[in-house]
Every structure is written in C-alpha cells, then in structure tokens.
Amino acid sequence: MRTTIKQIAERSGLSVPTVSRILSNKGESHLLATRERVLQVARELGYRPNMSARAMRQGRTGTLALLQSGTDQARSLLPAELLAGLLAATAEYDLHLTVAAVPDARLTDQGFMPKILREWSADGLLINYNADIPKAMIELIQSHELPAVWINSMQSADCVYPDDERGGQEATERLLQLGHERIAYATMEGVGHYSDSARRRGYDAAMQRARKSVQHLIVFRHGNVGQESLTNANIEILKGSQAPTAIVCYNTQAVQATIHLATAAGVSTPRALSIIGFCVSPYEALGIRAIDTMVLPELEMGWSAVRMLIRKIEEPHISNAPLPIPYRFEGGWTTAPL
Amino acid sequence: MRTTIKQIAERSGLSVPTVSRILSNKGESHLLATRERVLQVARELGYRPNMSARAMRQGRTGTLALLQSGTDQARSLLPAELLAGLLAATAEYDLHLTVAAVPDARLTDQGFMPKILREWSADGLLINYNADIPKAMIELIQSHELPAVWINSMQSADCVYPDDERGGQEATERLLQLGHERIAYATMEGVGHYSDSARRRGYDAAMQRARKSVQHLIVFRHGNVGQESLTNANIEILKGSQAPTAIVCYNTQAVQATIHLATAAGVSTPRALSIIGFCVSPYEALGIRAIDTMVLPELEMGWSAVRMLIRKIEEPHISNAPLPIPYRFEGGWTTAPL
DNA sequence: CTGAAAGCGCTAACAA
C-alpha cells in the first residue's frame, strides 16, 4: 500500500502534524533530530505525498491546464517550443501542466464541453486557440470563474501574443538598411491567421515610411498543382527586370518555397536575392547554412503566459494588460547588402 | 464560493449521498422527480465536481501522465499526431492527460526527479523517450510502483512502437514490384535513432530476398555546408549511369533533400526517379502533389498506448506483450513503374 | 517545539 504520513508518524513515534510540517517545509522550528528522523523514515518507506489530499485541503490543485484548439490537423498547432516554455515554467513554479484539446469539429457544438471545464481540477487555464475563437466559447470561459490567460490571441486583457506587426516592420527595415528597394512579401495561399495580415501590415508600414512602393506580393499555392505550372507562375517575378532583390517570408514553408523558386529561376541567395523569414528557429535548409530569421519567441511566450496566469490565480480580480512579445532577429546567411 | 454537493443537498432538501449518487449516475434507483430536481439545482448553481475530493475517496486521480524526453530541441520530440492520439484516447475514457518533460540536460542527473514522479498525482505513466533511456531511469520507473507503458521504445513488455523494420521492407517491396532494381536508401547524417537502422534493415532484407544488390546509401548532411559542395557531393549519384531509379527516404527531411537534389540534377519525379518516404503524412512538397508515404501511425500508437495503460492500471500484475504498430502506406504521385 | 482536534468534498457501506 502507498505510504502515508500517518505511517511515517507511527514509525518515527511522532504525531501526524509534525511529520506533515517537516515534509512540507513549514516552519523551521523543529529539532534537527526529529527532522532527520522523519526524513529518514520517509525515504525508507518511499513516501510520496498524495496530491489529491493536499489539493483538497488547500483548495489548490497545483495544476495549470492548457486548452488547445484542434490537434486533428497534421500541422502542429501546439508548437514544440511553446510547449517547452510552458513545461519549463510550470516545472519552475512546481506546477503540473495538463493538456486538453477541443477538436475543431466540436468547436461549434453547443453541448460540448471538455472535461477540464466540467470539473474543478486545475487552478487556471491557458488557452491556445489558433483558429478563430467562437464567441460562445469566450463567454463560456469568462463565465467560468477559472482564471484564464490567452496565448496567441489578442483580447482586451490577460493575453500574451507575438508582436507580428512590429516583427514584419523590423524584418523589412533590416532589408531596407541593407540598401534594398524592391522588397516583396511572400506568403502561402489560404493562411487564415491574423499573423499573416499583421506581419504584412508591418511590412507595408516600413515600406511607406521609407517611401518605397510596396512590391510584388508573392502567394505560393500549396503543392497540389502540377510542378510546372506552379514554378512558372512565380518564376517570372524573379526573372523580370523589376524583380525583387529581397523577400520577407511569412513562414518556414514560404521560405522553402522561395528557395525552391530561386533555385529553379537560377537566382542565387544571398548574392542576388536576400531572404528573411519568420521561422521557429534559424532554419537550416538544404544547401543553405541558415536562414535570417525573425524568431517567434515561443519559449518566452510560454513563460510569460504561465507567469501571468499565476498572478491571475493569486489576484483573480486584477486584469493584466495585453502583453505583446517582440520577435528576436537571428542572423543567418541569406541576406546581403544590395 | 465554489458550489459543493452539500449546497445542492440543502437547496433541494435531500441528503448529500443522494445528490452524489444522482450526479455521478450511480444506481438508477431514484425517483425521476428527485433526479430532475437535483440536476436542475446543480445546473442553476453551476456545479462542478471537485476532482481532488473524488480522487481521494476513490483512490484514482483520473489522470494519465506523459513523461516526455527533452523538449529543448527545436525539432518536436512530441509529434503532434501522437499527442492528438493520446488526447483523443484519454478524452474518450474520461481521463486527463498531464505532460511532464525531463530536460535532456537533467536526464543523467542523479538527484533529479520530475514532479510527477515525486508525488501521487496520476494513475499511470506514458513514457515517450526518443533519446536512449539511461538504465537508472528505467529502474527508477520500474521501482516506482506506478503502472507504466513505453511509447516508441522496445522493452520486454508494456510497450508500443512502430514496426520500422517491416515498414522499411514494405516500402522497398513496393518499389521492387514496380520493376525497380536500383533502389537506394537515403537518410540524414547523424540520425541516432534506432528507427534509422531498423528501416534500413528492412530495406536490406527486401533487397536480399529479391536478389538485388543493396544500392547507394545516400547520406545527406545538414545544411551547414556551402550550397555548391553539398549538391555536388550527391548530384553525381543521380547523374551516373548506375543511378538509382528509386529511393526510400528515412524521413521528411530526406525527402526534401532528395527532391531538391533531383531538381538540381535535372531528374524528374516520378518519371525518372520514384520516391517513397517515411513522413508524418502524405507530404505536399512544392511542385509535388503528394509524396508516396509510409505513414507513421502516431495517432493509433497514442490510442494503443492509452488502452494498454488503462489495462495495466486495472491489472497491474499482468504484463502486456510488446505491441508493434504497422506502418500504413498512403499513395502519392512520386512513384511510377520503371 | 509538538500534539489534539477539526474539516476540506466526496462516496461506500450499511441502515431505515
């Protein structure tokens, strides 16, 4: 049977509360001898505290829950780095992280509610919805009394999100500073996420401030068209006399597409074409050392979200200002002065 | 304050156990009237059961824990599909999933133990270690009394893993059946995972059974060499008179590399070069509709692992036979008869 | 510095 405090108390000839205090480091006012004895016995018996009991007594579960939008797509909606940040931060504050997904299909179901929202089993909620959040869901969560922080989503309060607009602007400014004038923005067809328009807004703003005209918007279609047509559709842009000398790419996929395109067009990077991309980390493409990257600060975002949520749990009625996380530039080998 | 069963009992003029029984569907022997009344009041007060209390009483937390090896690398060691499978399965059985990571750096630390192992807060353990598992860790977990199932790892019992050898063999056999004779195996430099050697063993076996000589092993180096040298290093293989007409690729990265290489060498797919890759899902590369893929059955693996663990929790002393999960072939547009 | 008593919210066993 599992070892309990009571057993340790009996074995060491002390009372239950004494053992409890020592094992949970409450009050240093204990004889060194008793202390040692208790710890020794606990070790011998392989004691591990029953967190359910502790939680019930203290009114805190010691758990944060991540409510994650549909993971039924192949592409990871829960980026590894974000998860890493959440895990590191929760571990740091001695909390557990439980993950709950709301399948996209059920997102609009009226009746559906994930287990985590039907019960008291976490102290707070981290919400990472990449898709648009149904209004009903937002209200549900707000009426739910559980402290919550939004990740990757702009709300009026209690949210943490990457500063995409500023990121797009900074990427473009870097290229401008290198002397580039014809700078394009490249993205993938059908990206519904607000980050695409936000980065593009930043790009537009930088171009306008520099009094350069906004250049070719390159939109890559996903692969389900024939090899020839796809390549030819964009290849002219890179070969024309007004071809861009630099491109800001929306994501890793767009970077890959751009490189592929450049290879096919016989345009070499960075000699004739500079590239900055929004990637998870300085991406090593084939034949390329590393991409100049605006790194999405997922790790930091995870940490910030956890810290904000902990604050929220401690002071539920104070709402936190939205926290934009700046992108970090990491140099690679894909940009050069014009 | 949070609504409790007691409050519902008072409001509805019934006793606490009656309310408890109705709310947790125990025993159908209740008057319809009382039933309705209780449910009504519960709804009004927004009742949600306190899982800590329930867990303490029942000796079950209703939680499975995923112990995950270091997430400090950029590459996701927790594939989205696996997580999706685990989440779907735990939701199906009305269980929570908590995720705990052991940072690679601390993997060998003697003193280090993740919170989840220091406490009683889960009913069972799902272990997903991609790196080699230190022996000490295995023993620790085995001595830990908590029912455990290994994912992606071959143990003597209680484990679920993809059948890489058979997968490699099947991929190769498909190409042989298409009439190919010069078939290569392509992988990335420095892959430490056993899946590489297992798939390769399967490839070797298929080739030997067909009495074909094992062909060119193509090893792509990661991008940190100049574009020229990398391409040239492998390009000769595809241009030579004994060039392979088909390639089995270890992973998505190797597929990308192969396509890039083929593009550069002027070899078209699938006309002159067939490709089968081990990818997460039929990968849409640029200019390619979809890769012929041996799909890693991560979703199923997640489900199987959860089912096995639940069995293990119910009957801790019965050990489950290792469960190899077969790969699933999904056709694309990158293979053709010779 | 330590112990006795009480109770967190829930459910299982038994009694009515």
Add this chain to the structure above:
DNA sequence: TTGTTAGCGCTTTCAG
C-alpha cells in the same frame, strides 16, 4: 428509494 455514519490523506488552527 433515501439517509446516517464514517473515512480517504492532508494541513490548519489552537492548546500544551
């Protein structure tokens, strides 16, 4: 069909 009693393991008073 419902109520009474008891107790899961732990921590928090408060008393000694």
